[in-house]
Every structure is written in C-alpha cells, then in structure tokens.
Amino acid sequence: MPVAAIEALVEAIAQHQQLSTVAETLELLEVHIEQLKSSTPNPISLSAGTDLFQRYLVATLTRPASVNLGPADDFRAIRNHLLSNGRLFVDRAKASREKIASFGKHFIRDGTTILTNGGSRVVSALLKRAAESSTIRFKVVYVLSPSQSADSREGHQTVADLRAHNVPVATIPASAVAYSLGKIDMVIVGAEGVVENGGIISRLGTYQIGLLAKSKGKAFYVVAESHKFVRLYPLSQFDLPIKQNVLDFKVSEDEGVADVGSPATAESSGSNPDDAVDFTPPDLISGIITESGVLTPSAVSEELIKIWF
Amino acid sequence: MSVATLSSAQASSLSKDTTPTSNEAEVTKGGSAAPPAEAAPKKLSGAELKKQKQAEKQAKRAQAKSAGPNDNPKGGAAKEPQKQQKDTKQPPKEKPALPLRRRPSQATTPTIKETKKESKEPKQGKRQPGLFFGHLYTQPRQHSIVGATKDVHPAVLALGLQYSSYTICGSTARMVAMLLTFKAVIESYTTPPGNSLARHLTSHHLSPQIDYLRSCRPLSISMGNAIRWLKDIIIKIDPATPEEEAKQDLVQDIDDFIRERVTMADQLIATTGSTKIENGDVILTYASSSVVEKTILRAQKKGISFSVIVVDSKPLFEGKQLATKLAHHGVRVKYFLITGASHAIKQASKVFLGAHAMMSNGRLYSRVGTAVVSMLARAQSLPVIVLCESVKFTDRVALDSIVGNEVAPAEELLSEKERVALLPLKPHLPARLTSKLGDADDEGKPATRTSEVLKWIEGSDNLQMLQILYDVTPAEYINMVITEYGSLPPTSVPVVHRSSTDRQ
C-alpha cells in the first residue's frame, strides 16, 4: 500500500508537466494525497507512503540549492529522478521484503514453535524462507480468521506452502491463542504501520496476541519494512485516525434483528472486523525486524524524528 | 530422613590467645569405638527405631562428656576435648558460633565444633548483627547440652544436638523424630503424688524438653503443630484413667498421629502428585523434600518416562542426597546449583517443591531459595506444585522473609575448601586487620589456618556474613498445593487448615 501510493504520486507529478515550482508541486501532492486518503477506509499504511514521499520532496526541495545549479534545475533533477525510477521503488520494496525474510529467519531456531496471525506478506516470506532451509525444523501455529476475506485466503495459501515444505502447521481461530500459547516459543506478526513510539498498527487481533504473549513472557516480534514507518502517535485503540465501527452497540429496535457479525448488515466500511485494525503499544514488542536489522521500538522513534524534525 | 550421624568434635577455649593445639584432632569413629558412656543409667529401652537408639547413644555420650567440663573449673583454658566423630556423609556443618550470638553466660560452655579450636572473646554489643535481621538474633543457638536443665531427657538431649547439627533436617523428619522421642519421654514419666497426669505432664515434664529443643534450633511449624496437638490430647485425658493406661494411650496416639498425618499423608500426596507427572516431563525440584522424593519415585515405579532436575544451594547441599537417591533408583537426574537456576528452569516443564510450612495467606515458607526457583518458574509460565502435608499448615501469615525466619550460624557458609581457597589473600589483607589479629602462626595444620579465614571476616569491621534458612514464596507463584486431602490452590490453605484442626 505505501509503495502503491508513492507510485500513484509519482504518476501524478508526471502528468502535470507544467509544474515548475516547489510550492506548486507540494500543493498538488497535498491534493492528491487527500484524495487517496479519502478513498480508502483505512489510510494508515497509505499515509506511511505518502508522508514519506511528501517529506522526501520537502526535505530535498527546500534545501539550499547547490553551487552550480539553480533551483529550477534542482527541481527538475529530482523530478527526473523520481519519474525515471518509479519502478525501482517498487522493486526495492519487494527486495526489502526478501531481505527481511533472509534476516528474520535467524530468529527461528531449531525446534521452536512460532505463532503468527498471518495477513502479512512479509511474515509469509519469512516463514517460507525459513522453511526452505533444511537445517531448521520448526512448527507454526497460524491464526486464521474463519471468514473468506482476501487475507484469510492468503493465509490458507501460506499454510499450504509451509506444509508443502514439511513444516507442521496448526491453524487456530483467534479465540484459541491464549489456549495455545503454552506451546509457543515466539510470536511473529506483520504490521500495516509502525508508529512513532514504536508501536504497531496491525490487523484486528494483533493487540490481544501481544498482550497474551507479554503476559506469558513470550517474545513478540514484528516484521515490517521501514517504509511502513508512519508519523502517527496513537494513545489508545480509539485514537487512530480512522473510523472503525468495531464496537457497534445496538438494541433490537435499531435495526430489526441484526445478527451479530453478519457482514451484510455492516453499512460503513471498517465495521467488518476483517478490515479493522488495532494498535499494539511498544511495550509489548520485543523487536521490530526490518530489512536492515532488528530495531528496538525506541529506535523507530529516532528514525522518524530524523526525517520530521 | 537421614539418621546419619552427629559430628561432635568438641572443644572449648576461651580467649583467642590460647592457641589451639593441633594434636587434639584425633578422631574416634563413633560407630565402633565404645563411647565412654557406660556410666549413664540406661533409662530407655525398647525404642523400636534405630534412630531412636542412636539418638540415645549420642545423648549418653554427650552426657558423659558434659561431666568433664563441669568438673574442671569453668574458665580454664583449652580443655582436652573429647572428640567423637562418626564418619559423616555430609561435611560437618558446625563451626564455632559467632561470639556476638553467644550469650555471655555461654562463653564458658564447651561448644561443639568441628576441626577447629580457636575461640574468640565475645565482643558484646560491639555491633548490631545481621543488618535488618537483627531481630532474629535474639537467641543464640544451643550447640551443647550443658546449658540444659537436669529435667531434659537424654534422648531429647541427643535429638537437640541432631537438630542443631542438621543431622536431622527437614520439618517432617524433625517432627517425627520429636514425637518418637516424646514417646520415650512419656514412658519414662511418672506423675508425682498429688498431681494429675493431664495437668502435670505437659507443664512440668514436656515443657523443659520443648524448651531445650527450641534452644537447639527454633521449632518448625510442624513441630509446633504436633506439640499443640499433643498438649491437647494430654489435657483431654480423663483424670480417672490409670497412669500406665494413659501413657500407653498417649504413645498409641502418637503412633497414630505419625501414621495418619505423615506416613499415610505422604502416600496419598505421592499418589496424587505422581499423576501430575507425565511422559516426557522434566520435573524440577529444589533442595530436598521427602514427599517430593516419594512422589518422583512413585511416578518412576509407574513406568512413566521423565527426568528430574535438582537445584541445590550451599551450604547444606540437601539436594545432593536427593539427586543421589533418585539416580540410584534409575531416574535421570540433572543437578544445578541455584546460580544456574535460570538455565535449569528453561529445561524444565514442571516444578515440584517441598514445604516447611504453608502460611494462611497462601504463601509458602520453605528452604531459602525456593522463592527464587518458583519466581523463575512463574516467569516461564511453568506450573509450580507444592507438596505439603496438612500438618505443616499454619495460622501464621507472612509477607516477606524477614519478619520471621531462622538465622543460622554464618560460618557455615564457608566450607573448609572455600576457606583454603581464600588463604592466599592473606598478604593483601588490610594492615589494620592483620595487626588486630596478631601474628597467628603461619605454619600449622590447614585446619588452624583455615579457621584464620573466619577470623578475618570476624575481625573486619563492617563485614558480616548472613545466613537464614527459609524464605517466603508469594502465593501467586504457586499453582497448586497437593495435600493428603487433595489438590488445592494456595488461597485455600486456611480453609483446609481450619477443617483439619477442627477434626482433631
């Protein structure tokens, strides 16, 4: 998502050939970013990309011009750079996923049992990478939601892949996490966004897995590419910049006989638990595995500080 | 319970100026050498337990021995000590008591020591002992039988020494030994004219024994419970009962009590406990508990495939015996010291602990170090199971391990080997300390030289060694308490305690 957003923005700049000043460009960006954000119910991971892009432009464009080039040249150079390399960004994003996978597999030691809630391509990549190495034997407990969403289809695919690699996989519903935790050595989850205090925003259910893991003293690792770092500082679950309708109090008069959890009745986006996200605070996180190393949650903050302050 | 032996090298001297003579170290093997105890009247006969007999023998010996110092004017210099040392399995634990723990009146009493002879002038009130444990140092531990009043039964004298030397150790073992000894005490009792047994026996005959035992080592909770029970049944004796019959009843009651509250209870606990051991389990235990041992052996006999980790600590190294016994029975055993406990816990799947007592607030009072082990187990989410006979339940409550505890002589902390290892430090000692100690003769047997190490520590201002015997494990670390009544959460300890005391 963040990478797609960046692609879109690059595209937008490309289409507006007449832009020649910094201010104009930024304005244009703003408009497009707003548009993007409003078109998705959950703009968090999107804004990780757009913010990063915006900030990048601001940082580079507003710098004092170099000696031999005028500001205009400067701008053009950047623009050309961006336009000509739009594809590269996507490739890099994919490469970083691979890198995380190759790096993160060191976390999987022989004989461990890993719990994951899937839904993340990085996690899948990591597990598959570990499965391919013949020296590590490990087991996976995969938390699968029963619904037929895209996420869960992907989950089924990962499970099938792992099993094909001779990795024993158990699938459990989210309600069985606490039950299973006694047999688990570590938890690995993906994230939609890594927020400023080092916490993560991830699909609904991650927070409770984090809480449970913490209470049982199990390591809780997050895998996320660094372009998912987002400038956001949620204080609680209800402090996210998106409208989620997870808690929907009703009495029978409101809507006839509304069956709990029947997605058909959900009218606003986000009320479907499949799309909803929650916020996992940094104190539950043992480490964030990025493409260039394992960060403590506090290091995330430093990274973000560096580009925003 | 180990009925091993009593290491009772005895010596005394008063001032540190009297350098011990090294030729005192002749050791007679107590088992074979005839103790010079013939003089003592044989009051007790028919004690059915070997332990009992042995205890008596010890007592007689000790009594005979006590005659010596009593004859000599007290305050004499080095006595010719009478050393009796059976070959002990455990390293002897007795060291001279710290002077500050010795009441002035005791300074003249011969103390039981092992191979060292020095003694120091008591420096009364020179410094407050034991940091915040000062309040526990109220009573010095009795290491001799001399202070005892003449009322004390010889079997009790022997028992006391076995207590203070940890020869009989473990709260169940101590209680059983006490009750068995009390049987002898009761048998030797005759009610004086004009008194009734129910009223006189407890206050005049048993009390001195109990006081003496207490002076040897503070009573365990189980002993306290047993004494309360005994007093209770004594007071309930119908005055009309003939004395002999009453005594026989009491002896019978004691046997029943032991059988019901200990022997049968242990069996029930072992049966229940062994069902909690499953194939592939790794059972971790700390120090040594007879019930845990029985439980493990029961599971082993059932053919369950599991292994055991024994975590142990200095200075008693009780776990060593447990490990040896288990290994002897074919159990796979690993042995760690408490410093390695966090590694041991990682390999374990369940923790079984013995108890000194279960407190009414659900906390476990047990060998010091138990709390550490259960804390680590808790952190790893391992189940912690306490095996405890209900006779060890108590009304008492405690929040920490400091308010109520038992201090032990700190010298026990430094084994002979450790002292030897410290000897090379001598040239580095602060000059002030060396001058204070005087120039102790450098040559001489290792024994005297190692005793010097203790002097360094004692002579150093501001330096103390601390040793307590128990700690209190918070209830939240404990998942289950298995008693003869069944399994219960620690919070239900007071419930069981009430119902089990009501029943009597």
Next chain:
Amino acid sequence: MAQAAVTVVTPGLSSFLKSLKTTPVEPSVEHFISLLKRRQIRNSRPCAIATTALLLRVVGEFKSRDAAKLVERVRDIGRRLTSAQPREVVVGNIVRRVLGLIREVVNDNIDSDTNATNSDLVSSSQPHQDRPHLSSTISSFSPLKHAATEPTNATIHEPLSESTEFSKRPPLSTHPTSAHMGHSLFGLFLHPDTPSVSNTPTGQHSPTGKGSLTPLNLERLADISKSTTMDLKGEVMDGIRELQDELDQSDELIAANALDHIHSNEIILTHTASTSVQKFLLAAARKRKFAVVHVETHPHDHTDTYGMVLTGRKRHGEAVEDEDWKPLIAAGIEVYVIPDSHVFAIMSRVNKVILATHTVLANGGLVAAAGAAMIARAAKEHRTPVVVVSGVYKLSPVYPFDLDELIEYGDAGSVVPFEEGGFVEKVDVENPLYDYVPADLVDLYITNLGGHAPSFLYRIVADHYHADDVTL
C-alpha cells in the same frame, strides 16, 4: 578456577603482555589464541586489554600503506580470535572498534580531500572528524543499519551490477539529495547509481545495505589512501592508544556517576567480584554511608567475591596500584555477604541492585555471571531498580539470536567436588557460568559515557561500531 595455584606465574594476561613486547606478531597472535582457548585469559577486561595490545602491534608492524589491506588484516585476526573463543565477545568488540578506527581515519582524509574542492556541497553532511564518539548533531549513522546485524553472512546483496557502478568514482554529484541520504527511511527514493561524495567512503549512508566495503569499494579506498599523504598507520595507532586509555579510564568514568545514583542509607545489592562495581561503590562511599549486600556467586566467583570484600581485589590480585584502592569495609561501608539462595528473601529490603556484566548486547540485554538473571528478576518482582555498570567496550553489536551460544558452561568439579566422583557419574551436573538477563529487567545502564536506558543502547552501539564490521 577456584583451585588454581596462585604464586606460580601462570600464563595469563600479564605474561602475554610481557611476551608481546619481544615476540613477533604472528606467534603473538597464535599465543593469544591458545591462551583464549585454554581460558588462561578470560573475562572481559583482560581480553579487551590483550586484544588492544595485540592489535596495536599488528598495526604497528603493518608494512603496506594500503588501508584496505589493513582492514583485511585486522579483520582476519579478528576472525581467528573470535573463532578461538566466541564467547569472549569483547575480543570481537575491540576488533570492530579498531576496524572502525581505520575506516574513520581513511574517511577523514578523504573528506579533507573532497572538502577542498567541494566544501559547500558536503559541508552540511560532514561526518564528524573528532574521534570521541558522541556527536552533538544527529549522527549520520542510522540505527536501521546498526540495530543488529545478521550473525552470519547470509546478507542478500543488491544485484551486483549496482555495486560495480559504485566502483567508478562518481562525477561530483549534482544531487542535493545525497546529503540527506543518511536518513535511511528515504532509502526507497535513493537514486540508484549516484552515490554521493559523503556517502561512498564508508557507505554509512547507503540505504539498503549495499556493503560499502565490498571488495570493489575497498580497492577504491586503497587508491585513495595511496594517493593521499595521510599517515594511516600512525593515526590508527593513535586511535588504538586512545582505546587503551578508554579501557583504563572506563571504571573511573563510570564511578564518577556513583553519587548520582546512591543516596544515604541505601541498601545496595551486588554480586560477584567486579572492579567496575567496586570502584563505583567506593566512589559513592567517599561521600555517603550505605550498606552493601554482596551475593557471593557460588560456585564460580565466591572466592573472588570474598577477596573483593576482604581486600578489595580479586584473589589473584591483579596489580592495582591505586592508593585509593581498598575494600569497601575499610571505607566504612557495611558489607553483608549472603549466599545466592537468599536473593529473593533479602530483596524486599534492597533499594538498588547494581550488577556487573560480562557483555552487553545490542538489544539491551546482558550476559553476566550466573545468578544475575535471578537477581534481576527478583528485583523486578520487588520493583527494585536494577543498574548495570559496564564499560562501553563491553557493548556488543551482535544481536543475540541464540542465547545458548553465549552461555559458557564450567566444569562440574566446582559444583560437586571431585572427591564425590560417584555423584558426577550418576547425576548429570551442569554448571553454567553466565546468565542472560533480558533488557526488560534492567532499568539503567551506566557506562563511561553516562547513564542510558536499555532502550537507548542501540544508539550507543551505532555510535561505536561500523555496520560493515558487525560481521567479522
């Protein structure tokens, strides 16, 4: 270890340092390796001292002026040393520090070169010239690069084509972006083939882990070093001497913090025998009265512990010629020695726990003498602050993937005396020498740079080691 003879000159640190003066380099390396293997030099400080001394000599004897070769040489020795004794992490740390030094020296020289022609362009992103580590501005190191690195060489490298492009000296970049490339979050946008001037020599800004010290880069580096007039060897040796000074002074610098952390009438719990902790407490004892509860750390260090308590030095009395050097008890501090099993019982009255450490790891955890884990956890349970005292040289950039690898096991003989041979036959005696203490049990680290939260250690690591050196 408890029963080693004392007066006999056992091979060890001092004998090694003595022989180092006369022996040629290669035999010295071999000598050190054998000492490490036989555990005759052990524990962090002696290992650090020996390693710096050895490397000083290695650099001193180094013939060529080729920086790349020097890096390779030092790295090679580092590999041999660490494989000889992987658990003495400090050896690797020192080697990495020296490698970093070499890079820095080269880097500084290049910078001064390029600055001459291009000062405006690079000025804003100039790497810091001064060697002392902490920079006031945001360092161009990124924790993303340093937080931890893989223990093995499993790095996925960028397509090789890219690094070949690296090899040619880029035309002076017209890209203002280059100066900002330090922000690794912008990595995504980096221009693929225009490494900036400030970027290339160390590669510290390179976003996606293109190793700047790829062989090709090293060649470049070598070219530069040949072309310029810098005194590579001299500067590196100066740097190593500074490192030696740091080792010497680290305890004093740590101790300077003591008064900030110990108030009057506190009860401080510590364990094992550590000169760092000892000096720390002594420094506080000069001004304040407090009590120390010393856990004896049986069966490994109790002899040293008693030595420390009684005489202020470990049993083998490393030569400390400091007139202030005395045991705590002589400084009027009450010391209570307790066995390890008492930790939980005592903890409710302890105000602070001060731990010595063997190695500090990048994630904020530490490896310390066995028993440390239970002390730290008991402290946590009692909400007692845990302070870890450690020189920066003990800080390792290696991420502890496998904790068991870091733990050394001692000989069963110190647990159960050999006389009880039958016991050892029947029972499997294990004797771990070290404990891993996870970061969440530690409240504060005090290093020679000051106090740090465990969560900030990643930064200190990033400041001290170069990403490319993490994997030796």
